[in-house]
Amino acid sequence: MSAMQSSPTPLIEARGLAKTFGQTQALDDVSCSIASGERLVVIGPSGSGKSTLIRCLNGLVKPDAGEIRFDGDRVELSSEAHWRRLRQRVGMVFQDYTLFPHLTALENITLAPVRAGLMAKPEAELEARRLLERVQLAEKASSYPTFLSGGQQQRVAIARALAMRPQVLLFDEPTSALDPEMIKEVLDLMVSLARDGMTMVVVTHEMGFARAVADRVLFMEAGRIVEAGPPDQIFGDQSDVRTREFVRRIA
Amino acid sequence: MALLLDNLGFFLSGLESTIRLALLTLVCAIVVSVLIGLMSVSQWRGLRVAALCYVEFWRDIPLLVNLLFIYFGAPLVGVPLKPFTAALLSLTLWGGANGAEIVRGGINAIGRHQFVSATALGLKRWEIYRYVVLPQALMPILPPMTGLCTTLVQATSLASLVGVNEFFRITQIVVERTTMQSGYSPAFLVYAFALVVYFAICSALTRLSRYFEQRLQKTGTSAIAAPRGFKESA
Numbered sequence: 001m002s003a004m005q006s007s008p009t010p011l012i013e014a015r016g017l018a019k020t021f022g023q024t025q026a027l028d029d030v031s032c033s034i035a036s037g038e039r040l041v042v043i044g045p046s047g048s049g050k051s052t053l054i055r056c057l058n059g060l061v062k063p064d065a066g067e068i069r070f071d072g073d074r075v076e077l078s079s080e081a082h083w084r085r086l087r088q089r090v091g092m093v094f095q096d097y098t099l100f101p102h103l104t105a106l107e108n109i110t111l112a113p114v115r116a117g118l119m120a121k122p123e124a125e126l127e128a129r130r131l132l133e134r135v136q137l138a139e140k141a142s143s144y145p146t147f148l149s150g151g152q153q154q155r156v157a158i159a160r161a162l163a164m165r166p167q168v169l170l171f172d173e174p175t176s177a178l179d180p181e182m183i184k185e186v187l188d189l190m191v192s193l194a195r196d197g198m199t200m201v202v203v204t205h206e207m208g209f210a211r212a213v214a215d216r217v218l219f220m221e222a223g224r225i226v227e228a229g230p231p232d233q234i235f236g237d238q239s240d241v242r243t244r245e246f247v248r249r250i251a
Numbered sequence: 252m253a254l255l256l257d258n259l260g261f262f263l264s265g266l267e268s269t270i271r272l273a274l275l276t277l278v279c280a281i282v283v284s285v286l287i288g289l290m291s292v293s294q295w296r297g298l299r300v301a302a303l304c305y306v307e308f309w310r311d312i313p314l315l316v317n318l319l320f321i322y323f324g325a326p327l328v329g330v331p332l333k334p335f336t337a338a339l340l341s342l343t344l345w346g347g348a349n350g351a352e353i354v355r356g357g358i359n360a361i362g363r364h365q366f367v368s369a370t371a372l373g374l375k376r377w378e379i380y381r382y383v384v385l386p387q388a389l390m391p392i393l394p395p396m397t398g399l400c401t402t403l404v405q406a407t408s409l410a411s412l413v414g415v416n417e418f419f420r421i422t423q424i425v426v427e428r429t430t431m432q433s434g435y436s437p438a439f440l441v442y443a444f445a446l447v448v449y450f451a452i453c454s455a456l457t458r459l460s461r462y463f464e465q466r467l468q469k470t471g472t473s474a475i476a477a478p479r480g481f482k483e484s485a
Binding site: 094 | 364365367368369370371372373374375376378382383386387
């Protein structure tokens with residue numbers, strides 16, 4: 001938890017989050033905080049609440065109880081306008097639904113920053129081309145998503161999230177829906193973003209990525225955080241028995 | 252043939268009335284369809300219920316009954332309607348109800364994931380509909396909406412029953428008048444002519460829609476491939 005203490009105000013601070021879907025307790029009193037510049041990786045079996053947790057961080061799922069602070073400001077959980085302003089500063093990349101199929105790669109990237117009034121259209125297009133270069137897809141600016149491979153689509157989706165100049169990027173199993181040969185190009189890009197100092201919260205099953213990039217790993221099970229710590233601890237021999245069991249199974 | 256030529260001016264006046272009624276009906280019905288369709292996916296329950304009631308009511312009444320009900324009912328509530336207005340209103344209400352369901356279906360055909368990822372980008376609700384959902388919904392909406400439009404064009408002939416001098420009524424008058432004057436019935440010829448005219452109008456409409464459909468397809472927006480077109484191969 002050293003990263004948390006080194007920063008006076010965490011970028012995101014969640015306290016006592018709870019969420020129930022019907023009979024299922026998806027989140028049960030979960031607290032966590034993310035410091036600016038930190039890379040947090042969330043692991044755990046499916047149904048453990050990982051996705052629900054990061055979706056609570058940008059209000060795609062509204063927590064039933066708890067408190068979220070972003071950059072020190074408390075988020076009014078029931079205010080859609082509040083959430084929307086927060087979402088403009090928190091980027092998100094999804095598992096298997098990403099781009100808008102009726103828009104070109106370039107238009108996918110420029111839509112949100114232009115609508116949000118972040119930049120004018122010409123400026124946004126320049127920025128989008130720069131971002132497409134960053135994700136090594138400069139030549140695909142005018143391609144429609146249908147004509148891009150899964151890995152390419154996901155890289156455009158990352159560029160689209162970056163176009164809002166977010167303070168943090170949330171990744172919800174960004175490689176789970178990809179064919180194996182495309183996972184690497186997406187992970188490589190994420191590693192390079194991490195190197196550039198991007199604050200990231202990543203839900204993933206890619207343990208290699210977690211080891212290489214994470215400052216801190218959260219292990220979740222049944223809607224609770226079982227263990228949190230640096231990768232050495234989580235993937236080491238001293239971890240909680242449930243963590244060890246999960247890591248052994250997935251490796 | 253001479254009969255058709257002799258009555259050309261008469262037919263043309265009917266055709267003009269039919270086309271005016273059809274165009275106004277299509278514009279109004281499409282506007283109503285979009286409005287009610289959007290209401291039926293609103294986040295406010297009140298609007299959804301209102302849309303549902305509207306659709307259920309007007310869709311479940313035969314168009315003919317609806318037309319007579321409006322034409323003869325309107326004076327009773329103090330607003331006597333001209334036949335043309337009554338027909339326009341009736342077709343719009345009925346077309347709007349059926350169109351609203353098409354619009355709702357089209358919007359629902361666009362997976363929720365599109366809505367979610369647009370939300371995550373911080374777009375406002377109306378922006379999500381305007382820039383993400385509706386442009387994609389056009390594809391599934393267009394073919395059934397064209398079907399509805401041709402039905403509405405055909406249904407303008409019902410207006411003859413409340414006395415609108417539209418094309419079908421004119422053909423009826425020509426048939427009756429000729430029968431009385433000359434003693435033989437030109438019914439087959441005249442109605443065959445009517446058939447060709449309605450066919451020409453509706454098939455032009457269908458072609459126009461095909462053209463738009465192809466233009467949409469050029470962008471790669473295949474509605475089927477779009478939502479889950481992520482994995483490279485099955």
